[in-house]
Amino acid sequence: MRVPLLDVPAQNLPLEAEMQAAFLRVFRSGRFILGEEVEMLENQLAGFLGVKHAIGCSSGTDALLVALMAAGIQPSDEVLCPAFTFFATAGCVRRLGAVPVFVDVCARCFNIEPSDAEKKITAKTRAMIPVHLFGQSAAMPELLAIAERHNLVLIEDAAQAFGATSPAGSCGALGLAGITSFFPSKNLGGCGDGGMLFSNDDYFAAKVRMLRNHGAEPKYYHALVGGNFRLDALQAALLAVKVPHYESYTAQRQANAAFYTQELLQHPDFALEQAPCQAESCACSQGGQRQSDPKIILPQTLPDHFHIWNQYTLRVPNGQRDALRQHLAAEGVGHEIYYPLSLDEQTCFSDLPSHCLGPCKTSRRLASEVLSVPIYPELSRDQLSIVAKALIDFCEKN
Ligand SMILES: *Cc1c(COP(=O)(O)O)cnc(C)c1O
Numbered sequence: 001m002r003v004p005l006l007d008v009p010a011q012n013l014p015l016e017a018e019m020q021a022a023f024l025r026v027f028r029s030g031r032f033i034l035g036e037e038v039e040m041l042e043n044q045l046a047g048f049l050g051v052k053h054a055i056g057c058s059s060g061t062d063a064l065l066v067a068l069m070a071a072g073i074q075p076s077d078e079v080l081c082p083a084f085t086f087f088a089t090a091g092c093v094r095r096l097g098a099v100p101v102f103v104d105v106c107a108r109c110f111n112i113e114p115s116d117a118e119k120k121i122t123a124k125t126r127a128m129i130p131v132h133l134f135g136q137s138a139a140m141p142e143l144l145a146i147a148e149r150h151n152l153v154l155i156e157d158a159a160q161a162f163g164a165t166s167p168a169g170s171c172g173a174l175g176l177a178g179i180t181s182f183f184p185s186k187n188l189g190g191c192g193d194g195g196m197l198f199s200n201d202d203y204f205a206a207k208v209r210m211l212r213n214h215g216a217e218p219k220y221y222h223a224l225v226g227g228n229f230r231l232d233a234l235q236a237a238l239l240a241v242k243v244p245h246y247e248s249y250t251a252q253r254q255a256n257a258a259f260y261t262q263e264l265l266q267h268p269d270f271a272l273e274q275a276p277c278q279a280e281s282c283a284c285s286q287g288g289q290r291q292s293d294p295k296i297i298l299p300q301t302l303p304d305h306f307h308i309w310n311q312y313t314l315r316v317p318n319g320q321r322d323a324l325r326q327h328l329a330a331e332g333v334g335h336e337i338y339y340p341l342s343l344d345e346q347t348c349f350s351d352l353p354s355h356c357l358g359p360c361k362t363s364r365r366l367a368s369e370v371l372s373v374p375i376y377p378e379l380s381r382d383q384l385s386i387v388a389k390a391l392i393d394f395c396e397k398n
Contacts, residue, residue: 001332001333001334002331002332002333002383002386003332003333003334003374003379003383003386003387004334004374005334005335005336005372005373005374006185006334006374006376007376007378007379008184008185008189010376010378011189011242011249011376011377011378012191015241015242015245018241019191019238019241022237022238022240022241023234023237023238025237026233026234026237027234029233031233032232032233032234033230033232033233034056034213034230034231034233035233036233037233037234037236037237037240038056038230038231038232038233038236040236040240041054041056041196041231041236041237041239041240041243042054042055042056042196044240044243045162045196045198045243046198048163048243048246049162049163049170049172049173049178049198050170050173051170051172051173051178051198051199051200052199052200052201052202052205053197053198053199053200053201053202053205053208054196054197054198055196055197055198055199055205055208055209055212056194056195056196056230056231056236057179057194057195057196057197057212057229057230057231058193058194058195058228058229058230058231058232059181059183059193059194059195060088060157060159060179060180060181060182060183060186060195061088061091061092061181061195062195062227062229063179063180063181063195063196063197063229064088064089064092064129064155064157064179064195065092065095065096065227065229066197066208066211066212066226066227066229067155067176067177067179067197067208068092068093068096068098068127068155069096069211069226070177070204070207070208070211071126071127071153071155071176071177071204073093073096073098073126073127073153074096074097074098074126075096075097075098076097076098076099076124077098077099077124077125077126077127078098078099078100078101078122078124078125078126078356079093079098079099079100079101079125079126079127079128079129080101080103080112080117080120080121080125080127080128080129080152081093081100081101081102081103081112081128081129081131081343082102082103082104082105082111082112082129082130082131082133082138082343082363083102083103083104083105083342083343083344083358083360083363083364084105084110084133084339084342084343084360084362084363084366084367085131085133085157085339085343086131086159086338086339087343087346088157088159089129089131089157089343090102090343090349093129094348094349098126099124099352099353099356100343100349100352100356101120101122101125101355101356102342102343102344102349102356102357102358102360102363103116103117103120103360104116104358104359104360104361104362104363105133105360105362105363105366106139106362107273107315107362107365107366108273108300108302109133109136109138109139109300109302110133110134110136110299110313110366111130111131111132111133111136111137111138111139112128112130112131112138112139112143113362114139114142114143114146117143117146118146118149118150120355121146121150121152122355125150125152126152126153127152127153127154127155128143128146128147128152128153128154128155129154129155129156129157130143130154130156130157130175131156131157131159131160132156132157132158132160132161132164132171132172133160133161134160134299134309134310134311134312134313134338134372135160135161135164135187135253135307135308135309135310135311136161136164136301136302136305136307136308137161137164137165137166137168137171137305137306138156138166139166140166140167140168140169140171140174141166141167141168144168144174144175147175153175153176154174154175154176155175155176155177155178155179156171156172156174156175156177156178156179157178157179158171158172158178158179158180158198159179159180159181159183159186159195160181160186160187160310160311161180161308161310162180162186162187162188162308163187163188163246163247163250163306163308164305164306164307164308165305165306166304166305167304167305172198173198173200176199176201176204177197177198177199177201177204177208178197178198178199179195179196179197179198180195180196180198181194181195182194182195182196182235182239186310187246187249187250187253187308187310188239188242188243188246188249189242190235190238190239191234191235191238192232192235193235194231194232194235194236194239195231196231207224210223210224210226211224211226211227211229212226212227212228212229212230213226213228213229213230214226214227214228248377249377250308250309250377252377252378253308253309253310253375253376253377254307254308254309256309256312256375256376256377256379256384257299257301257307257309257312257375259381259384259388260298260312260373260375260384260387260388261298261300263385263388263392264296264298264388264391264392265298267392267395268294269294269295269296269392269395269396270294270295270296270297270298270391270395271294271296271297271298272297272298272300273297273300273315294317295316295317295318295320295394295395295398296314296315296316296324296391296395297314297315297316297317297369298314299311299312299313299314309375310375311338311372311375312372312373312374312375313338313370313371313372314370314371314372314373314391315366315369315370315371316369316370316371317369320398321337321368321369321370321371323394323398324371324391324394325371327390327393327394327397328373328390328394331386331390331393332386333373333374333386333387333390334373334374335371335372335373335374336371336372337370337371337372338370338372339367339370340367341367342360342363342364342366342367343363344356344357344358344360344363344364345364345367373387373391374387
């Protein structure tokens with residue numbers, strides 16, 4: 001593979017000496033669960049986001065689960081989720097016996113469509129989980145207004161967007177809770193599983209801290225039924241080594257995205273999505289159309305957004321995605337489909353009432369068109385050129 005989709009060692013190896021020192025410090029202390037190392041990372045990241053509380057968790061998924069538990073989500077409560085996201089967003093809702101109600105997404109930014117979300121609110125709707133997919137914020141000003149109008153709990157899934165911002169502020173810092181993930185392929189990737197929950201609400205944060213540790217406070221006295229959702233000290237110590245570099249990682253991802261977009265837009269086969277939104281429920285779907293009929297549609301940063309580019313996700317319309325995959329494989333360019341099936345079509349949700357399942361037309365279309373290409377910070381200029389050239393060659397041949 002000339003250009004892998006991901007290269008985790010390329011980021012970690014230059015920090016090997018510092019990481020070894022961090023490992024030895026924790027190893028020799030013998031204190032592996034929560035403790036000082038976790039508290040230091042929590043303080044570091046709370047400062048970074050400008051939130052009052054940051055609470056280390058065993059994974060992004062567990063942070064989301066514990067957020068829903070602390071928010072008091074009950075069986076049969078309805079929770080609005082985008083149909084186009086990683087499974088965990090809706091999986092956590094269902095694990096509590098609550099009902100994910102799938103909302104269509106915007107073809108331009110891949111995120112939950114506010115007007116469709118509002119349409120799907122019923123008397124049972126308790127919460128909404130916008131996801132800031134691929135590193136760009138969902139439409140938070142609109143979503144915060146909807147949550148306020150309908151008295152919904154808002155929990156942000158910022159697993160792919162730690163450090164991204166929208167006109168409303170930092171992703172993960174705007175709802176009752178926000179979560180992020182340290183899965184190794186995320187922008188702030190650990191050496192294993194880990195996650196963090198953010199909140200500005202003192203009462204809510206205290207409840208999360210209890211639930212993270214079996215609902216106990218003090219030890220062995222359980223006011224709540226919680227679980228083991230704790231972050232390891234080792235994981236926290238290793239992550240803390242990377243935090244000072246985080247802004248430069250983001251800047252490099254942004255430079256890589258800008259390189260692709262600049263190179264590719266010089267060719268008529270590439271275009272940006274012009275329509276403000278194509279979700280079928282959205283009033284603006286009658287808006288502008290693309291001028292040309294591009295072979296590949298590029299991702300874009302919306303005005304006044306700080307995009308951190310967890311993925312650079314192309315759309316390949318007209319049933320050409322498989323052909324492009326074959327071409328990229330032959331050229332040694334890594335790629336992946338995030339995500340191949342809209343959540344409203346997943347087998348595990350087929351028992352949900354029909355009003356939960358759609359229609360999510362844009363989500364289904366995206367699932368059939370998207371293809372992500374390498375965007376990690378350590379890509380060389382040569383590697384970026386190989387990717388861009390492979391895409392251009394494909395369009396010229398097809
Ligand atoms: C990665 C991810 C999660 C889950 O994070 P884990 O740490 O892997 O459990 C949740 N939501 C989204 C959108 C993600 O990308």
